[in-house]
Amino acid sequence: MTYPVTKSAAAAPKGDVRATHVGRPHASWALPGVLFFTFFAVVPMALAVYLSLTDWNGLGDPGFVGLENWKNLFTDPQLMHSLLVTVLLTVVSWAFQTVISLLLGVWAAGKQRNRAVLSAIFFVPFLLSSTAIALLFFALLDPNYGVVTGDTLGTTSGAFLAIVFVGAWQFIPFHTLIYQGGARQIPEVLYQAAAIDGATGLRQFFSITLPQLRHTMAMSGVLMVVGSLTYFETVLILTQGGPGTDTKILPYLMYEAGFRSYDYGYASAVATFLVIAATGLSLLLVRVTGFGKMNSVREGM
Amino acid sequence: MEHLSRRWFLGVSGATLLTAGLTACGSGDDSGEDGKGGPLTAFVWGDDAARIQEEAIQRFNTSPAAKKTGGTIKLQRIPGSDYPAKLRTAMGSPSAPDLFFNWGGGSIKAYVDENQLIDLHDIIESTPELKNGFLPSIIQSGALDGRPYGIPMRGMQPVLLFFNKKVFAQNGLQAPTSWDQLLETNKKLKASGIQPFALGGADKWTELMWVEYLVDRIGGPEVFRKIQNGDAAAWGDPAVLRAAEEIKKLVDGGAFGKGFSSVQYNNGGASALLAQGKAGMHLMGSWEYSTQLGKFKKFAEKDLGWVAFPAYNGGQGDIKNVVGNPTNYWSLSARTKNREAAIAFLKTCASEEYAKALVANGDIPTTADAGALLDASPNPEFAKFQYELVQDAPAFTLSWDQAVKPEWQTPMLTEIDKLFLGQSSPKEFVTALKGLK
Amino acid sequence: MSHRSNDRTPSRRHWTKRSNPIAGLASFVWLLIVLIPLYAMITTSLAGPEEAIGRNALTPPKNPTLDNYGLVLDSGFSHYLWNTTLTAIGVVVIVVCLSVPLSYVAVRNRGFWAGGAFRLFLLGVAIPAQAVVVPLFLLITKLDIYDSLWAIILPTAAFAMPVSVLVLTGTLRDISEESYEAMALDGASPTRMLFQLVIPLAKGGISTVIIYSALQAWNNFLFALIFTQSEEPRVLTLGLYNYVSQFGVNIPALLASVVLSGVPIFVVYLVARRALVSGLMGVGGK
Known part of the structure; x- marks a missing residue:
């Protein structure tokens, strides 16, 4: 049942006739899933590219205008600003959530009873929907009738940090869990060997735990990055992109262009840009973390 | 439930079609599913005043007219801040409402351009109830290129300066009639630890009201008239800069409190500040009265004061000039299933019964006989004040966000918000507006 | 490795x-x-x-x-909750029914098309559903499912597919070649292998997929906001959002609605914490 056996059996059937007798599912079994995904995800992406070349107000039929929306997009100072805010939000959220969930996850991987109880409590925020959580903090931060009165959401840094915090509050339980699972899979022998060599706990953390968790980190990182690109409802409920345009992240910019200004062509240009950026970012992350290698092994099977 | 299961079925068949790889273009026609018997839908801005429309629809649904035309109406209240967006998406979908609330003018231009609305000119001309029922000027204010697309359905909505009488009495203050007095009142309220003005800055149109009135008082109504006609250079009028500078002074002096940019009007946050005496004044449309009546009844009846926006010393604009919305309208979708029923319902908006219901809610109907009904208002004094204000106004400027071309609306509001937040200086504000395309 | x-x-x-x-x-x-x-x-x-x-x-x-809770329950709460439940069921059924055979093919069929299908989904992992909401809106109105639960279910399910396929292929790869060979000796067809070998051994992965996709439905807000507008298909997240205008500065009522929205899933958590937690750990891969 161990991995190398499976792999060699699959990758090199040793010319054994027996293996070819094993019936394999026809590729058409994948067709419903592929078609469904194509229709509701790939086609819309292609449609976004097409709409970005049109002028459409949501009522009549889209009219072709060529690259006009793209010209507007790249000359719009708001785009650069939104991009910056989005990148900043993603990076800060990633750093904040990774550090905390790594610490908590490794800690919670221990089997002590108190750790189990605390882990159970840590998980509770994740049970609320993101809308509910945004509402919770919106209510708690209301400048006059909330619990933390004051102008938290009215200042640039306050609003930004509130979004980071609310995202972290919701998603750290999940990532903690991922790290907890990852940490439990690190073979104990490695630590035993390190202990014999006289390595300290801190040393062990950096030379064993961290490197062993790199795949966990990659997966969690991808999920965090994709997740923070979608902090849309947090922004909509907490700040509406404000104060001014300070927390107008790209998804919100797109929403506003489309569903507030009814310039769906421009919104689609932003959307296309977002898809390209997100794909690029994820590919980059996959490269940097070696997550891609894992996939190539999987695919090679 | 019937509705749900039909959708369910449609969805299943839709999914089946898809997975079978048929990119069927979907069945766009509603003909088979909705006979004349199905209720018409009406979208309304879901604030406290919507109960007037709710009651009117209930009355209509049980009336002989409904029976005769074979149609009933179902009202959908849509929470305020989402209304324009929800309406737009619905109008772009196969399930567009039959009737919908709007502000006339710019707010329906896109629908008119797509031939989605019924031109009501002939219907009004051939229906005495509608033709003689309303002040003709009001029907015209909502028209586009002289063609009416809306029937008035709410009260007149001038923007007024509301104040808390109790707070003013306690601090020995008078309602300001000049800008200098306003600044003086501002100073005194601050000194006694009260926020001078409530402002729901999370809803940017509340900030717009300050700009609208200041520009009118400083430069007169012509300044905006030029802007409204699409001349971006007209933003360069010195009155706009002056207005922006006055606003900056107020904001910097803390006139709106610290957290104004996260206070909402739509959820009642700003109104609550005024009602609870946390703020002394509130610049708002006349609907503020219904809002207060709905949320803080005692305050609305006893301590709510109002006054026209003060005159600006040395300014061009008359203190009698008014800014705001003439009223709101019902417009009729060209795709409606039952035109007769919809028109029968629109007729009830001209009825005395409906006008009385508006009056009872503190509104001033735009019907021809409104003046005679005002004694029955819960606050005749307020009703008559508004009525006379609008009657005597040399100029009634439509709210800018409804008056400018739709492409300008969001960027204009964003620039105003940045001015209030101190993110752009008055000069930058003017430059940005001059750059609108 | x-x-x-x-x-x-x-x-x-x-x-x-x-x-x-x-x-x-x-x-x-x-x-x-x-x-x-x-x-x-x-x-x-x-x-x-x-x-x-x-x-x-x-x-x-x-x-x-408890008045605030009474107010929330009187404001359509249970209707919204029911819609969310329906949505979650719909999404889970679609995702499981489509992604299990797909992952089976991706792992067992070495052909060109199977590999291509897998890569398609690998690419999809990164695409935020928010990005395509405008073209989806066009698609939804053309399909005439605007303002119905299907408008939420179908795209939500589609965007839950990539992660589900990744998780499932990860699980299915742990089933050894010998197990298939043993079944092949009994003369089992690929269909029988799917039901008697693959599905039973992939229970862990499938429960991860169920939890993950149910969570997507539970959290969905943007699709509900844009693709529905009337009361009938309103799901809980959108209902909560509308309470902001409805309850206004009645902060206690607003918070009561947030508490109530957490209660059902909290009960699920109490009853099935182990399954939920180990299922979610599965999203992180092994």
């Missing part, structure tokens, strides 16, 4: 019981960060109208009342 293969060795069970003061302190701090907002939420939701304004959230209300 060899360390990954050791995850079933017995040594794993001896994960140390070393103490770790730094992480212990950090976890205590985080405990406070988790609990304080929750505590403030619950106490405030019990406050009456007089007490609601300007109270200290850290002291329980003097005259606790």
Whole structure:
């Protein structure tokens, strides 16, 4: 049942006739899933590219205008600003959530009873929907009738940090869990060997735990990055992109262009840009973390 | 439930079609599913005043007219801040409402351009109830290129300066009639630890009201008239800069409190500040009265004061000039299933019964006989004040966000918000507006 | 890669019981960060109208009342919850029915098309559903499913597919070639293998997919916001959002609605914590 056996059996059937007798599912079994995904995800992406070349107000039929929306997009100072805010939000959220969930996850991987109880409590925020959580903090931060009165959401840094915090509050339980699972899979022998060599706990953390968790980190990182690109409802409920345009992240910019200004062509240009950026970012992350290698092994099977 | 299961079925068949790889273009026609018997839908801005429309629809649904035309109406209240967006998406979908609330003018231009609305000119001309029922000027204010697309359905909505009488009495203050007095009142309220003005800055149109009135008082109504006609250079009028500078002074002096940019009007946050005496004044449309009546009844009846926006010393604009919305309208979708029923319902908006219901809610109907009904208002004094204000106004400027071309609306509001937040200086504000395309 | 293969060795069970003061302190701090907002939420939701304004959230209300909860329940809450439940069921059924055979093919069929299908989904992992909401809106209106639960279910399911396929292929790869060969000797067809071998052995992965896709449905807001507008298909997230306008500055009622929205899933958590937690761990891969 161990991995190398499976792999060699699959990758090199040793010319054994027996293996070819094993019936394999026809590729058409994948067709419903592929078609469904194509229709509701790939086609819309292609449609976004097409709409970005049109002028459409949501009522009549889209009219072709060529690259006009793209010209507007790249000359719009708001785009650069939104991009910056989005990148900043993603990076800060990633750093904040990774550090905390790594610490908590490794800690919670221990089997002590108190750790189990605390882990159970840590998980509770994740049970609320993101809308509910945004509402919770919106209510708690209301400048006059909330619990933390004051102008938290009215200042640039306050609003930004509130979004980071609310995202972290919701998603750290999940990532903690991922790290907890990852940490439990690190073979104990490695630590035993390190202990014999006289390595300290801190040393062990950096030379064993961290490197062993790199795949966990990659997966969690991808999920965090994709997740923070979608902090849309947090922004909509907490700040509406404000104060001014300070927390107008790209998804919100797109929403506003489309569903507030009814310039769906421009919104689609932003959307296309977002898809390209997100794909690029994820590919980059996959490269940097070696997550891609894992996939190539999987695919090679 | 019937509705749900039909959708369910449609969805299943839709999914089946898809997975079978048929990119069927979907069945766009509603003909088979909705006979004349199905209720018409009406979208309304879901604030406290919507109960007037709710009651009117209930009355209509049980009336002989409904029976005769074979149609009933179902009202959908849509929470305020989402209304324009929800309406737009619905109008772009196969399930567009039959009737919908709007502000006339710019707010329906896109629908008119797509031939989605019924031109009501002939219907009004051939229906005495509608033709003689309303002040003709009001029907015209909502028209586009002289063609009416809306029937008035709410009260007149001038923007007024509301104040808390109790707070003013306690601090020995008078309602300001000049800008200098306003600044003086501002100073005194601050000194006694009260926020001078409530402002729901999370809803940017509340900030717009300050700009609208200041520009009118400083430069007169012509300044905006030029802007409204699409001349971006007209933003360069010195009155706009002056207005922006006055606003900056107020904001910097803390006139709106610290957290104004996260206070909402739509959820009642700003109104609550005024009602609870946390703020002394509130610049708002006349609907503020219904809002207060709905949320803080005692305050609305006893301590709510109002006054026209003060005159600006040395300014061009008359203190009698008014800014705001003439009223709101019902417009009729060209795709409606039952035109007769919809028109029968629109007729009830001209009825005395409906006008009385508006009056009872503190509104001033735009019907021809409104003046005679005002004694029955819960606050005749307020009703008559508004009525006379609008009657005597040399100029009634439509709210800018409804008056400018739709492409300008969001960027204009964003620039105003940045001015209030101190993110752009008055000069930058003017430059940005001059750059609108 | 060899360390990954050791995850079933017995040594794993001896994960140390070393103490770790730094992480212990950090976890205590985080405990406070988790609990304080929750505590403030619950106490405030019990406050009456007089007490609601300007109270200290850290002291329980003097005259606790359940009126706010009554108000929420009278405002369509159970209807919204039911819609969310329907949505979650729809999404889960679609995702499971489509992604299991797909992953089976991706793992077992070495053909060009199977590999292509897998790569398609690998690429899809990165695409935020938010990005395509405008073209989806066009698609939804053309299909005439605007303002129905299907408008939420179908795209949500589609965007839950990539992660589900990744998770499932990960699980299915652990089924050894020998197991298939043993079944092949019995003359089993690929269909029988799917039902008698693959599905039983992939239970862990499938439960991860169920939990993950149900969670997507539970959290969905943007699709509900844009693709529905009337009361009938309103799901819980959108219902909560509308309470902001409806309840206004009645903060206790707003918070009561947030508490109520958490209750059903909290019950699920109490009953099936193990399954939920291990299922979610599966999203992170093994």
